[in-house]
Amino acid sequence: MKAIYKNILITATATLGFTATFAQAGKKSNTEKDYYRIVTVPVPEGVELEVGGLTTLPNGDLGVSTRRGDVYIISNPYQLNGSLPYYKKFATGMHEVLGLAYTGGNFYCVQRGELTKLIDKNGDGKADIYETVYAWQLSGNYHEYSYGPVVMPNGHLMVNLNVAFAEEWWRGKSFKPWRGWSLDITPDGDMSPYATGFRSPCGQGIVDGKYFYSENQGDWIGSGYIMQLDKGDFAMHPAGLNWAADPSSPVKVRTEDIYALVDKRFNDPEGKIEDRDPKRPYKTLAEVSAIIGKGYKAPAVWLPHGVLGQSTSALIQIPKDDKFGPFAGQVLVGDQAQSRINRVFLETIKGQYQGAAFAFREGFESGVLRMAWGADNSLFVGQTSRGWGSTGQKIFGLERLVWAKKTPFEMKAVRAMPDGFEIEFTKPVNKQAAADPDNYDITGFTYKYHPVYGSATIREKNHIVNAAIVSEDGLRVRLIADSLREKYIHEIKVNNKVVSADSSFTLLHPVAYYTLNNIPDGAKLNVPKRKAKMAHNMEGMNMDMPAPAAAKATTGAALKKNQTVKPASWSTIDQTITLGTKPGLKYDKLELTVKAGAKVKLTFTNNDDMPHNFVVVPQGQAIAVGELGTKLGLQAVKLSYIANTPKILFNATLVGPGSSQTIYFVAPKAGKYTYVCTVPGHFYVMQGTLTVE
Numbered sequence: 061m062k063a064i065y066k067n068i069l070i071t072a073t074a075t076l077g078f079t080a081t082f083a084q085a086g087k088k089s090n091t092e093k094d095y096y097r098i099v100t101v102p103v104p105e106g107v108e109l110e111v112g113g114l115t116t117l118p119n120g121d122l123g124v125s126t127r128r129g130d131v132y133i134i135s136n137p138y139q140l141n142g143s144l145p146y147y148k149k150f151a152t153g154m155h156e157v158l159g160l161a162y163t164g165g166n167f168y169c170v171q172r173g174e175l176t177k178l179i180d181k182n183g184d185g186k187a188d189i190y191e192t193v194y195a196w197q198l199s200g201n202y203h204e205y206s207y208g209p210v211v212m213p214n215g216h217l218m219v220n221l222n223v224a225f226a227e228e229w230w231r232g233k234s235f236k237p238w239r240g241w242s243l244d245i246t247p248d249g250d251m252s253p254y255a256t257g258f259r260s261p262c263g264q265g266i267v268d269g270k271y272f273y274s275e276n277q278g279d280w281i282g283s284g285y286i287m288q289l290d291k292g293d294f295a296m297h298p299a300g301l302n303w304a305a306d307p308s309s310p311v312k313v314r315t316e317d318i319y320a321l322v323d324k325r326f327n328d329p330e331g332k333i334e335d336r337d338p339k340r341p342y343k344t345l346a347e348v349s350a351i352i353g354k355g356y357k358a359p360a361v362w363l364p365h366g367v368l369g370q371s372t373s374a375l376i377q378i379p380k381d382d383k384f385g386p387f388a389g390q391v392l393v394g395d396q397a398q399s400r401i402n403r404v405f406l407e408t409i410k411g412q413y414q415g416a417a418f419a420f421r422e423g424f425e426s427g428v429l430r431m432a433w434g435a436d437n438s439l440f441v442g443q444t445s446r447g448w449g450s451t452g453q454k455i456f457g458l459e460r461l462v463w464a465k466k467t468p469f470e471m472k473a474v475r476a477m478p479d480g481f482e483i484e485f486t487k488p489v490n491k492q493a494a495a496d497p498d499n500y501d502i503t504g505f506t507y508k509y510h511p512v513y514g515s516a517t518i519r520e521k522n523h524i525v526n527a528a529i530v531s532e533d534g535l536r537v538r539l540i541a542d543s544l545r546e547k548y549i550h551e552i553k554v555n556n557k558v559v560s561a562d563s564s565f566t567l568l569h570p571v572a573y574y575t576l577n578n579i580p581d582g583a584k585l586n587v588p589k590r591k592a593k594m595a596h597n598m599e600g601m602n603m604d605m606p607a608p609a610a611a612k613a614t615t616g617a618a619l620k621k622n623q624t625v626k627p628a629s630w631s632t633i634d635q636t637i638t639l640g641t642k643p644g645l646k647y648d649k650l651e652l653t654v655k656a657g658a659k660v661k662l663t664f665t666n667n668d669d670m671p672h673n674f675v676v677v678p679q680g681q682a683i684a685v686g687e688l689g690t691k692l693g694l695q696a697v698k699l700s701y702i703a704n705t706p707k708i709l710f711n712a713t714l715v716g717p718g719s720s721q722t723i724y725f726v727a728p729k730a731g732k733y734t735y736v737c738t739v740p741g742h743f744y745v746m747q748g749t750l751t752v753e
């Protein structure tokens with residue numbers, strides 16, 4: 061293939077550039093790119109490298125499968141001696157290849173409807189035979205994505221199947237056998253169903269010999285997570301239980317077990333749309349897993365939605381050596397929508413996995429979907445965003461993440477203790493600052509378990525830190541905290557007074573999210589209880605929460621920005637508008653026109669498969685207001701990704717699939733305005749123009 065490259069080497073150089081954005085007075089520069097550099101792998105013009113699968117070959121070449129149905133072999137993806145990589149098309153004409161593996165001298169890939177073995181008989185670097193290893197049925201629904209294979213320690217190939225999702229039901233459905241399941245397939249094509257409870261299981265991996273998968277937020281799934289699965293496990297989504305009674309099914313949970321847990325109005329698994337009442341009761345995961353006990357599995361680690369991403373993708377274990385920095389054996393988890401990679405520390409307590417999630421590296425050029433280790437210990441990151449959106453704005457991308465051989469000052473791990481948590485740092489801390497319990501903040505929360513799309517954080521509770529005890533070597537701090545709750549996620553914030561022993565650095569990422577499935581047994585340290593700290597002690601916190609955007613009206617006559625009831629003073633409505641959504645991050649109308657000063661009623665209906673909002677800003681402000689929404693932390697979903705800023709004129713809050721919201725506003729002065737969805741990744745493209753005449 062003739063390779064023409066456009067401006068790509070310039071981009072590659074630029075990503076090596078150095079920006080001391082967060083440098084503080086008296087502190088050394090401390091940004092992600094000081095420690096892990098992103099290097100672009102050039103893609104020749106004409107190659108649509110919408111990465112669906114990624115695997116490194118024994119000789120260090122890279123195999124890439126694409127959503128367009130091709131498989132490429134890339135030689136010299138490391139650009140050794142400054143020379144360009146070489147792309148060879150190995151296979152083509154397949155259907156949406158969302159996973160690729162290389163084992164036993166052959167490529168195996170997952171198309172939408174089958175696991176395929178690609179055989180190069182004559183050794184010319186092109187597949188001659190596309191052999192069906194195992195095929196499954198499809199209903200034709202667009203959401204029936206298929207992922208894998210992951211090569212299990214016993215050589216079997218694990219495949220994960222999405223459930224269907226569409227308008228009319230607004231719930232994941234399993235119309236055909238084994239949708240919502242993982243399938244254990246031998247290289248000879250013998251299949252045994254392995255586990256179910258999936259909605260959109262985009263990532264899979266082997267961690268210390270155990271099978272893990274990653275899940276995406278949606279109905280029944282409050283936020284993304286990773287989970288370890290044994291044969292017969294049930295995860296969280298009940299659609300796949302349609303096939304649980306099949307003689308070959310190892311799963312003991314039944315559909316009625318799940319529907320018995322939720323509000324009676326949900327007993328109709330058909331999911332009538334009128335049941336989607338936001339005030340209906342719900343269960344929490346802690347309640348559900350206490351009741352069910354038949355193989356229900358809790359997520360090992362949750363990745364809080366809107367904070368550590370929005371659409372969980374690949375997971376991969378860091379090799380157990382020091383060649384990629386100080387996090388040997390930990391797990392990296394990609395996020396497609398937020399173009400980022402998170403880091404997870406795992407431990408086993410009472411036989412169950414749990415652990416802490418941290419931010420690790422953001423700023424990839426497109427949506428992070430797949431990862432693979434290179435022969436030089438760098439990490440290939442395969443990316444795509446078409447139709448899904450991502451904060452990295454390119455339609456596809458291939459990059460490498462390279463450790464700069466410097467150790468960042470980070471929380472290396474957080475471990476559960478009988479009476480709190482223990483933080484392990486990558487470098488010794490300043491002991492005096494680290495011993496002040498006021499420098500830490502712990503908040504527990506969980507998500508709703510219900511058939512509705514997603515969940516805001518619920519049941520938040522601040523846990524007083526009674527003591528912070530620093531180890532002799534300064535590498536560990538024990539936080540003694542009150543009344544932690546099992547199955548809850550605990551946000552552990554360290555403020556910027558806690559610095560490295562030489563006082564040069566604050567933590568690169570000061571927040572951990574620990575999923576506390578079990579509190580370990582053992583002796584508790586007896587320390588005096590403290591009262592809640594005063595508000596002024598929070599000054600050093602890095603992630604202060606802004607006030608809700610839907611502020612109360614300042615005077616009786618003023619409208620709220622999110623005015624959802626008709627103002628009492630309005631006797632008439634001058635104009636009524638309906639606005640909808642379309643797949644691919646679009647409003648169904650790109651232009652709206654109103655008269656200046658008109659009293660307007662606008663109904664925003666979301667017929668897409670993910671939540672969207674509607675925010676009106678002056679022209680030219682959409683991106684800036686969207687970026688503010690990405691900085692809302694744990695409150696992001698609750699606040700609908702809408703920051704408290706005077707740039708917003710009025711808005712509808714986050715509206716889930718199949719729902720709508722009506723707002724009332726008085727049209728501003730004549731001119732052009734932009735309406736935008738401020739969900740991260742959406743705001744670059746999901747825009748329209750409001751003309752006021």
Ligand SMILES: [Cu+2]
Pocket residue numbers: 645671672673737738739742746
């Ligand atoms: Cu949106």
